[in-house]
Amino acid sequence: MLKVEETQPVEFSSDLTAKFEEITSRYPEGKQKSALLPILHEVQAELGWLSPAAMDKVAAYLKIEPIEVYEVASFYSMYFLKPQGKFVLEVCRTGPCCLVGAEKLMDHIENSLGVKEGEVTPDGLFSWRGVECLAACGFGPVLQIGPEYTFYENLDAEKVDTLIAELRKK
Amino acid sequence: MARKLLLEHINVPGIHTLDVYRQKGGYRAVEKALKTLTPDEVVEEVKKSGLRGRGGAGFPTGMKWSFLAKPEGVARYLVCNADESEPGTFKDRYLMTHIPHALIEGMIVASYALGAKTSYIYVRGEMMPQIRILERAIAEAKSAGFLGKNILGSGYDLELYVQPGGGAYICGEETALLESLEGKRGNPRIKPPFPAIAGLYGCPTVVNNVESIAAVVPIINDGGDEYMKIGIGRSTGTKLISASGNLVRPGVYEIELGLPVEEFIYSDEYCGGIANGKRLKATVAGGSSVPVLPANLTLKLANGEPRLMSYESLSEGGFATGTMMGSGGFIAFDEDQCMVRNTWNFARFYHHESCGQCSPCREGTGWMEKVLHRIEYGHGKMSDIDLLVDVAKKIEGNTICPLGDAAAWPVASAIRHFRDEFEWHVREPLKSLETNYGIAKYAEPIAKPEVTTEN
Numbered sequence: 001m002l003k004v005e006e007t008q009p010v011e012f013s014s015d016l017t018a019k020f021e022e023i024t025s026r027y028p029e030g031k032q033k034s035a036l037l038p039i040l041h042e043v044q045a046e047l048g049w050l051s052p053a054a055m056d057k058v059a060a061y062l063k064i065e066p067i068e069v070y071e072v073a074s075f076y077s078m079y080f081l082k083p084q085g086k087f088v089l090e091v092c093r094t095g096p097c098c099l100v101g102a103e104k105l106m107d108h109i110e111n112s113l114g115v116k117e118g119e120v121t122p123d124g125l126f127s128w129r130g131v132e133c134l135a136a137c138g139f140g141p142v143l144q145i146g147p148e149y150t151f152y153e154n155l156d157a158e159k160v161d162t163l164i165a166e167l168r169k170k
Numbered sequence: 171m172a173r174k175l176l177l178e179h180i181n182v183p184g185i186h187t188l189d190v191y192r193q194k195g196g197y198r199a200v201e202k203a204l205k206t207l208t209p210d211e212v213v214e215e216v217k218k219s220g221l222r223g224r225g226g227a228g229f230p231t232g233m234k235w236s237f238l239a240k241p242e243g244v245a246r247y248l249v250c251n252a253d254e255s256e257p258g259t260f261k262d263r264y265l266m267t268h269i270p271h272a273l274i275e276g277m278i279v280a281s282y283a284l285g286a287k288t289s290y291i292y293v294r295g296e297m298m299p300q301i302r303i304l305e306r307a308i309a310e311a312k313s314a315g316f317l318g319k320n321i322l323g324s325g326y327d328l329e330l331y332v333q334p335g336g337g338a339y340i341c342g343e344e345t346a347l348l349e350s351l352e353g354k355r356g357n358p359r360i361k362p363p364f365p366a367i368a369g370l371y372g373c374p375t376v377v378n379n380v381e382s383i384a385a386v387v388p389i390i391n392d393g394g395d396e397y398m399k400i401g402i403g404r405s406t407g408t409k410l411i412s413a414s415g416n417l418v419r420p421g422v423y424e425i426e427l428g429l430p431v432e433e434f435i436y437s438d439e440y441c442g443g444i445a446n447g448k449r450l451k452a453t454v455a456g457g458s459s460v461p462v463l464p465a466n467l468t469l470k471l472a473n474g475e476p477r478l479m480s481y482e483s484l485s486e487g488g489f490a491t492g493t494m495m496g497s498g499g500f501i502a503f504d505e506d507q508c509m510v511r512n513t514w515n516f517a518r519f520y521h522h523e524s525c526g527q528c529s530p531c532r533e534g535t536g537w538m539e540k541v542l543h544r545i546e547y548g549h550g551k552m553s554d555i556d557l558l559v560d561v562a563k564k565i566e567g568n569t570i571c572p573l574g575d576a577a578a579w580p581v582a583s584a585i586r587h588f589r590d591e592f593e594w595h596v597r598e599p600l601k602s603l604e605t606n607y608g609i610a611k612y613a614e615p616i617a618k619p620e621v622t623t624e625n
Contacts, residue, residue: 026331028245028288031371036353037336041295068353075355075525076336078295094257095458095515096414096501132339132519133257133458134296137414137499138421149298 010054016046020061032062036072040079045147049080077131078146085120085127087167090144093130096137101156105141106130108157112164125168172439173400175388175408176381177424180268186303188310191271199390200316203279204324207390212283216386218394220406225251225342225379226457226497228481231386237366238284239374247375248286250277250383251347252293252300255339257458257519258499261410262380264422266293266300269384270307274330276383278316279390281328284376288329291380292347295334304332339523343571344377345369346525357527358571379497381410402428405480409498415453416504418442429479431455432469435502448504451609452588455484456496458516459576461583462509463493464612472616489583505609509591510602513584514542520577531574534565538581545592548599555592559585588612 012020019042020035027034036058043054050073059066073079080088091097091106106128110116113126120127136142139153143160145167152163184190191197203212217232238246250273254262266273273291281289293301308330311317319327333351335341341350345359348370369375385407389397398406405427411434414420419442425434435450436443444450450465471477472491477484481495503512521535538561541554562578569575585592591607 026329026333028371031352033353034333034351037295037350038334040336041298041334062353064353071355072336072353076295076338077522078337093515094519095454095512096258098512098515099415099501099503099507131296131337132522133255135254135260135263135294137258137260137501138412139260140414144296147298149296151299 008053010047010051010057012043012057013046016042017061024062033064033068036062036064036069037076040069040073041147044079048086049083083120086125087127087145089126089128090131090134090146091128092132092134092136092140092142094133096133097140097142100140102130102141105143105155105157105160109160112161126164172424172426172429173408174424175397175400176265176269176272176384176410177422185269186267186271186307188271188307188314191269195391196271197275197311197314197316199387200275200278201322203282203390204322204326209283209285212279212390215389215394216283219385219389219397220394220401220404221382221385221389221397222405222481223379224381224385224409224498226256226459228495231378231382234366234378235280235284235376237364238376239367240285241374245288245371245373246284246286247370247373248277248281248284248289249344249347249351249370249375249377250289250291250380251342251344251377252291252297252380253335253342253347254297254380254497255294255342255523256497256499257516258412258414258454258501259457259497260412260414261422261498263297263300264412265380265384265410266297266304270300270303271311272384272387273304273380274307274311275316276386277330278311278321278328279386280376280378280383281330282326286376287327288331290331290333290351290370292333292335292341292351294341295336298334301332301334308332338525339519340525340571340573343573346571347377348375355525357525358573360570400426402478402480403482405482405495409479409495411479411498411500413441413500413502415502416445416448416507417502418445425479427478427480428483431477431479434479434500435469441502444502444504446504448506449609449613450502451505451507451612452503452509454499454501454503454580455493457499458501458519458580459572460494460496461489461492461579462513462587463491463583464587465609466613466616467491467587470616474616489579489586493583506606508546508602508606509584509588510542510546510595513581514539514546516580517542517577520573524573524577528569528574530565530568531577534561534574535577537561538577542581545595546602548595548603550592550596550599552593552596554596555585555589558582 055069222228341356346356365375453468517539521539562582566578595602
């Protein structure tokens with residue numbers, strides 16, 4: 001459920017709106033709606049998630065109805081419709097990665113962070129989830145961390161512990 | 171050593187930069203095409219090469235190009251499908267990471283052949299690092315005059331953009347990809363009209379896989395006839411194979427089509443055999459959507475001849491004893507792997523990725539996941555096995571796009587070849603939670619096409 005304070009108006013920085021303009025220029029005139037997916041990625045990178053207020057502002061910018069933004073944001077699995085941890089660990093959970101230990105790795109992450117899939121740690125730093133195939137099956141298990149989508153390959157419990165410790169220091 | 175057309179220079183330091191790529195002969199195809207060939211002559215070379223779509227369907231690329239409608243005054247588009255999401259497939263990501271200019275060069279030549287003035291590379295959103303790599307490479311190509319206005323003085327203009335997706339497997343289906351590129355949900359369109367007539371923004375559009383477009387470069391450099399000499403029969407050229415699972419050396423390999431499957435798995439030039447000294451139990455030869463095969467049918471055809479890595483040989487025997495080339499995602503399972511668990515895992519994937527537009531797929535994928543889950547976790551009934559076959563049959567062929575088939579085939583084929591393992595799960599629910607069924611007879615030589623089980 002969305003809380004009222006989370007729907008408070010948001011402001012987009014001038015850097016962000018400059019990016020919007022560059023993105024929108026890639027498409028023919030009248031087809032600015034094509035910019036929707038890339039723009040939502042930029043908004044999420046800046047704000048951490050897509051609040052209804054942020055989506056409404058995107059709709060206004062692209063001159064489309066808010067529902068056109070909501071239906072897209074809710075269809076694609078990369079967009080977060082509620083706040084996440086500062087670092088979201090997304091572990092591939094599909095077949096080939098499971099052949100080389102992805103399931104054990106997810107159990108380990110759950111224990112290390114002390115939160116279940118989709119939950120945020122009390123300090124707000126971490127959340128994690130299993131995602132479908134990340135197209136790196138030969139280098140599994142793998143995980144990625146947005147908004148840069150930095151990629152970590154050939155993981156085991158030890159490497160993940162080191163990674164989590166490094167992220168804590170950031 | 172086998173010939174390499176795409177990955178020849180993969181280990182050259184700095185090959186991701188324009189300078190090094192050009193030192194290794196890069197952008198010769200652009201010069202040759204734009205300065206000496208007409209667009210139709212480029213299409214003709216690709217037709218001659220026999221190149222077949224590398225994304226999974228295997229449709230001849232040159233023929234796809236020749237279907238493109240060319241009404242006066244209407245824009246045409248080339249869209250590259252870089253939404254690589256098929257479990258087991260990671261060749262496009264590999265190519266874009268290491269040799270981005272191979273894709274960009276291919277895009278310029280292909281766009282010229284099709285008369286496109288604006289082209290897009292639709293990359294799955296999770297590949298943000300690859301998107302940054304491509305954008306850098308495009309900027310380099312543009313400042314060297316290979317993109318933009320009047321390329322190499324030929325009078326041809328082209329703008330190339332990278333578009334991120336949002337993390338939806340379905341956008342690998344070409345009409346869903348176009349919907350997504352238009353800023354909408356990735357719901358596949360009803361065909362006809364095909365994209366060649368009405369694609370992006372309702373204009374004639376060609377959608378090609380990354381590897382298909384990159385393959386255009388050696389075809390133009392050396393000629394379609396030379397390309398056709400590589401491979402076997404109608405499987406011409408080289409193919410990138412993504413090898414994963416329980417192998418000594420998983421990774422991306424470029425093979426000449428026609429390589430024996432056994433050599434690919436066991437030779438030191440390729441995967442180096444099964445990891446940890448285990449035995450091979452099963453394979454998925456072309457990405458999760460194609461039928462799974464036991465070890466014996468992977469290495470040999472039902473008649474005992476060796477099976478080859480080619481479109482024809484992999485599908486030899488139809489679905490009874492064969493599989494498909496698909497996207498070239500080759501997954502190997504060792505003797506400790508559970509076919510029920512893997513089938514459940516794939517079923518969960520398709521349930522998660524169904525766009526929800528067609529009822530048989532939306533509901534059926536959920537049912538298959540649920541039933542497989544209960545068999546895997548010791549609550550299955552013997553009748554569940556036939557129930558799964560029934561659900562799979564009712565999805566197959568009854569949906570707008572091939573995701574329904576792709577969800578049905580792994581389940582149907584797992585039961586076809588590993589039924590005794592499913593039955594064992596139902597009969598021995600507690601045991602199946604603690605241990606695995608093992609390799610059973612799956613690697614034994616085939617006596618007859620249909621192996622009966624007595625265990």
